[in-house]
Amino acid sequence: MKDLAPGLQQRREQQLYRSRKIQQGMQGVEVVLDGKNCLAFCSNDYLGLSHHPDVIKAFKKGADCYGVGSGAAHLINGHSKAHHALEEELADFVGYSRALLFSTGYMANLGVMSALLQRGDAVLQDRLNHASLMDAGLLSGATLKRFEHQNFQQLSQKLQQTRAQEKLIASDGVFSMDGDIADLPKLALLAKKHQAWLMIDDAHGMGVLGKRGGGTVEHFSMTQDDVPVLMGTLGKAFGCFGAFVAGSEALIETLINQARSYIYTTALPSAIAEATRVSLKLIREDNWRRDRLKSLIAQFRKGANELGFEMMSSETPVQPLMLRSSEKAIQWSEFLWEQGIYIPAIRPPTVPEDSARLRISFSADHDESHVIRLLDALDNMPR
């Protein structure tokens, strides 16, 4: 049994130590963290639905109706009418044949890859894909081939070189730490040419992109035929918890029968499903939250540009400020914290070496004055 203390000490020295702040009360943009009032620009609650009164009401009603725990896995007797209705509504929302609920996005990714791939197959991943896609690929036993971020020439070469029977290309729809949108048309073209699966993890696009919030696939006016495996999470723009995979009838039946992270786990609480159904309705019907996000993002980018910050090319609520060194990212984050603004420093291994950053994220709960406060605080930064 090794002594764990030196490893922790080393992390501290490398400015890579991670710790948590304790939040009091309701999730939102004005929150109490470690007992201090602050304005947060870091959550994935992009539409502010985590505390919408109608969503909370549906959650309470769901608990009254179904109890708290679902009691069993979906394949035993944990699959409720609420889960089933949500699956049908999600499939309709994204325009796919079927959708299947998973307990988390992490588990959905593990489930898909372990059901579709085995040793000898190939999984092609964008270098900046989310850790859960990377872990899913490793767990599946398939050979991992990483390509440079959005480098389709390199992806094409790797597809040509592989002799694997079964190939799966996986990409974030909106890259979680960079905010840029994957070029789905190019990915779909290559996938079709090489008869590979294309799997898009749209954790950060779902609800946010597309005229009706359908995500990256809707943004590019694409369909199930172009992106046969679509994963969306329910804990980000939906403000709830859980995830789903959308695909063909055969894909969903295969996942029900073979995805181990689907089969061997307790179903989500039905009250969460009921809350998510209301959240979905708000996402579909209300465009104003997406419009508001767009105007906040434009206001921020214009202001940051005028202050001389070189922002990365992102049109989504994820607006990273690249600082490279972990030390600098911590300094900046602490400086903002002293001014009552919370944006944690994102450091390796969440992002590649020498690319520590402040991952600024916006929510429809923010208003213009919040953006001005953020810009003022950034302007005061000793640079």
Ligand SMILES: *Cc1c(COP(=O)(O)O)cnc(C)c1O
């Ligand atoms: C958050 C996230 C996940 C994991 O989803 P959870 O439901 O939080 O487990 C997967 N992929 C991406 C790109 C994410 O950002």
